[in-house]
Amino acid sequence: MKENQGILLESGTNELEIIEFEINHNRYGINVIKVKEIIQPAAITPIPHAHPFVMGIIQLRGEVLPVVDIRKVLGAARQEKVPHQKFIVSEFNQQKIVFQVDNVSMIHRISWDQIEKPSQIYQNEASQVIGVIKRENEMLLLLDFEQILLEINPETGINVGMVKQLGKRERSSKKLLIAEDSPMLRKLLFDTLNEAGYDQIEFFENGKDAFEFLTSVDEADSEKRIEECIQLIITDIEMPQMDGHHFTKKVKEHPVFSKLPIIIFSSLITEDLKHKGNQVGADEQISKPQISELVQSIDRLAL
Template structure:
């Protein structure tokens, strides 16, 4: 792993529609005693380090599939049995296994794996949506698929896995109607009803949370499962608005987009939209689990109006108000 590029090196490439993934494996134990290698991937930008299995301490009343906790750079870190959560039977011995330590959404977690392979640098255009293989719902844990060396590498929805194992940290607990910092009066909801926001995220789980939050405040919502689908929809809106001589705001008033997505990532989507006269001033908010200061600076440089990290879903409505109406709503 010594040839792993730094996060800064990766981030300087933002907007080029490329990413780096770490390929790792779980070795499935079959009933006849043979084994089968299962291929998975994670964005390098979410990985702090890959280590040998550390000594862990049992945590009282822990969630299922949480092996224990360990110290990672002075941070108390849960160790999660990824194979157990995925329902993949693997050998129980931890000898010669590894742990991927992730760092995103202001959280550190460790995931037990059987083996680590290599880093692949690929274009988001080569990353396929899982809906090409199956009808992905909110419970699906695969957000994308990469074909490499005749294998299918499944890119996992680690936000969903963590939310399932530790519900207390999940954005699902947020309810905009109970948030005293957000104006949800009848008159404010009425104003929002006239506005439409396009929500773009490859995770059905996260996309549903964003949609429900904005819709509960009154906004109309349309959605896209990746940057490619969003760009196609927005291009079609542009064509119809020009053809019929109406404002683009008849179709969409703002965009909330993830960064990591199949076909076209969020950074490249912003870059492409800002090159089009129709979308030069359209409010765009980036909502991502890897929104570091460097990534935020890059998003703003490419033309995004603002950024939020995924735990901050409570800021979503007030930010949307600010950019859609030019000011926070009050009565």
């Protein structure tokens, strides 16, 4: 698969492409935007005392990359022979990492509103599933690769220490709306933004719920009331029902909400993909986990 092949060119359509892969004949998915290429397995050099998920490292065109066994991540039983194993070379959170899977099947183009959020029965802060895709008589689980990376290396996540480096902060009365599907990241954002002085936060699990909150305000008095209840929006990109690009586009096209500043805060922000956020009118685009940069942007943009 060539780099970036098949990635949707138009922003704000609420569509994505999913690469389907297999573990023990069960089907899982990864957003194609995260994938640089798919290659045949290469020789792995083990690393002493590495995390149990990490098989070792490989060298790929001069770069040394860690290899993660998705089978171990999912707690799947080990098989003696897996004839079609593949390496998925990915990039997100400003890092490159390789995932070993049993097989890569196909690419699906779907809408985010076809992806159901996980049931609260099996979802928690450490859940590795961010969405369920129903396909005829089977289901495809969309995995939370940011959570997997965070479990391997907590330093890749958001932490309060980054905010403390900004110095003493005053308590702010600014009210923020945040659309973020990960329970773990909602908690981390709440803790770190509180440390930064922002404690008036409305959290939503996806862009659809967040936009419905905005539109639920009485249209006759909407401009005054929106300005009173929200001064800035922060949104992830990957979210079931409505992604961050589509959410941003709907807000910026609305006659009342269009003045609200929007920061896209996502692991998918790269120089190559920033044009997607620009097309839908985002005021800022910041890559996770750059929480200090996020706080400084909130300071500057909040109405």
